[in-house]
Amino acid sequence: MSSAAQPAPSMLRLHATDNVTVATRVVEKGEAAGEGVTAGARIMRGHKMAARKIAKGEPIRKFGQIIGFAKADVTPGEWVHEHNVEMGELAHDYAFAKGARNEPLLPENERATFQGYKRKHGKVGTRNYLGIMTSVNCSATVASFIGQEINRSGVLKDFPNVDGVVSLTQDNGCVIDYRGVIFDTFKRTAWGYATNPNMGGVMMVGLGCEGFQIPRFKEAYKVEESDTFRSMTIQETGGTRKTVDAGVRAIMEMLPSVNNVKRETCLASDIVLALQCGGSDGYSGITANPALGAAVDLLVEHGGTAILSETPEIYGAEHLLTRRARNETVGKKLVDIIHWWEEYTKRNNMEMNNNPSPGNKLGGLTTILEKSLGAAAKGGTTTLNAVYHYAEPVTEKGFVFMDTPGYDPVGATGQVAGGANVMCFTTGRGSAYGNKPCPSIKLATNTPIYKQMEEDMDINCGDVIEGVSLQEKGKQIFDLVLATASGKKTKSELLGYGDNEYVPWYIGAVM
Structure with missing residues (x-):
């Protein structure tokens, strides 16, 4: 074309x-x-x-x-x-690893670069946030108050290298068994956010009597109080007002250290790209998703990593991924996850075809099989190198998969916990979404929705229908990923999205 x-x-x-x-x-x-x-x-x-x-x-x-x-x-x-x-x-014939191949990587001296933050743990950040995290819903309001006090004080203008102070609140953390799946998953998610390379510092606020104990969290991950990590509980500190005051003082003490960073030239191989789609339509699998797949192929060629997720939205298309699995073990891990989802939905009196949503159907998608075939196109064409459970640290390079729900905030939260430092989000109906600390690039599947929501959409992929090649559109996306990684603000960042999009997955029973 x-x-x-x-x-x-x-x-x-x-x-x-x-x-x-x-x-x-x-x-x-x-x-x-x-x-x-x-x-x-x-x-x-x-x-x-x-x-x-x-x-x-x-x-x-x-x-x-x-x-x-x-x-x-x-x-x-x-x-x-x-x-x-x-x-x-x-x-389906899963044909494990039948289509796997060894893709040649570009030599380091030929790889694209961006300006990022090199962290002590070896990862590279594209943003520099200070996060106020919560161990339980009971501390969510106090954490929000601390963030509001800092942000309305105007003090951040004195710390230009800090992208913001964000309160990452959540709605569980109390009556959970520390030996159970909810605790393990939430612990991974919280730790993943705390160590995401886009996070320059973290303060964790708890109530004190909750199931998710901050001391146990610190012991598990060998975390000590420092100029970039603080913790406190409302009960020990003396109540709401005293905790807010103490939290504000702690943030003020942390800001100089968090601000003490500078962007440096980094290779595209340091990018970990989260792939999301929401508000899909009949164009998603024709324009934006395969165009994003072309960008993923470029990123993989440059040594980077891309995380495909949303397991219910690859259901029925998983055979296309198992063929690309690096080996049979990787392919079978994906199929085992598919079977888990079949049982999970069955015991909750649901079925996999409950997804597509009403909006998806209005946009032309009829079954989950159709939606999945389009959604899987985001993953490009390269070998599937690894399969991860929710919020597990992503350590393999290249194209990988993470098990998450199809509900975008929950799925994206798992990817960011896994280490994603940039996100691409395709939409045909016009999803309103952004993420902190991970910048989200919005890709419109059709020209009308791009024009209608131009303040929210970063790239129009609708012109693929009119003759623009997927390769050309993929290069445009890849270039914007690099620019975003270097600090260019996305539309969702300019609108201020990201304060309410931290949504961990609670898999087990809430007692």
Whole structure:
């Protein structure tokens, strides 16, 4: 495809074996829709139309893959959506590691660079925040008060290398068994945020009697009080007002050390990129997601790391990832996680097809299989090097996967806890999201939503439909990742997002 934008056809065929096409604009009933087919109904942008007759029970194919089965006979030109499509049963051939390959990396002297913060633990930050973290919901208000006092005082103008003081509150931490899955997961998440390279300093505030004890946390990770780590509890400090005052004093004492950093030239191999999509639509798997995948391939070539997540949103497409697994062990770990999710949803009286959301369906996505095939495209084409559980430290380079829910704030929280220092977030319906301490680049899947929410969207990927190549768009995304890593503010940062997006996953029973 050339880089020059050209008028798009009204319907797109995405693969030679597909029996549906996708509308690039509203196609009216009776309108000629290509391939000798006339639209039998009004087809909205991003929605599907039958390109030929599809018999009852026959697979519906998009992207060359099965996205569901016809509930009844479907005639050519008919609108294809949840009224005439059902999930059905699929038997995937996982073909573990059959498509794995050794991608050549660029020599270090040829790799792209950015201006980042080199931390003592060897990681590289793209931002420099001071975080006020909480061990329990009971200390959330006090932590918020401390952050508000600092931010409205105006003192941060004297510390230009500090991106902000952010209160990362959460809604659990009390009646949890310290031997259980909730405790282990939350401990990993809290520690992951505390040591994320975008965090220059951390203060942890607790109540004092909660299940998630700060002393036990410090002992587990061998953390000592310092000029970049402080902790206190409301009960020991003497109540709300005294704790707020003590917290403000502690932050003031920490700020000079947190501010004492400077950006240095770093290699693109120091970037750990979180991949997210939210408010997806029928364009997501055609424009923004594969364009982001092209950017991921570039990042991997430059030695960097990309984390694909949201396990419910690769469900039905996992066979495309297991083929790319580095070895059978990596592939089977992903399949084991898929099976865990099947049991998890079953025991909670749910099903995997509860995702897509109503907004996804309005945008043209019919089943989770269709959504997953588009979502998996964010991961590009390189070898899957590792699979991680939620909030585990990401230590492998290249393309990796982390098990998280599909709910964006929870999924992104796990990725940031794992070490992500930049994020790319694709959206077709217009998700309002940002993250602290990890800057989030918003990629619009279609031109109308980009124009409608231009203050929120960083890049328009809708012009892929008009002829801009995925490779060219991927390079644009890659370049913006580097610029963002060097300090360029994203749209969500300029709007002030990130104070409410720390949402740890609580997997077990809340007692």
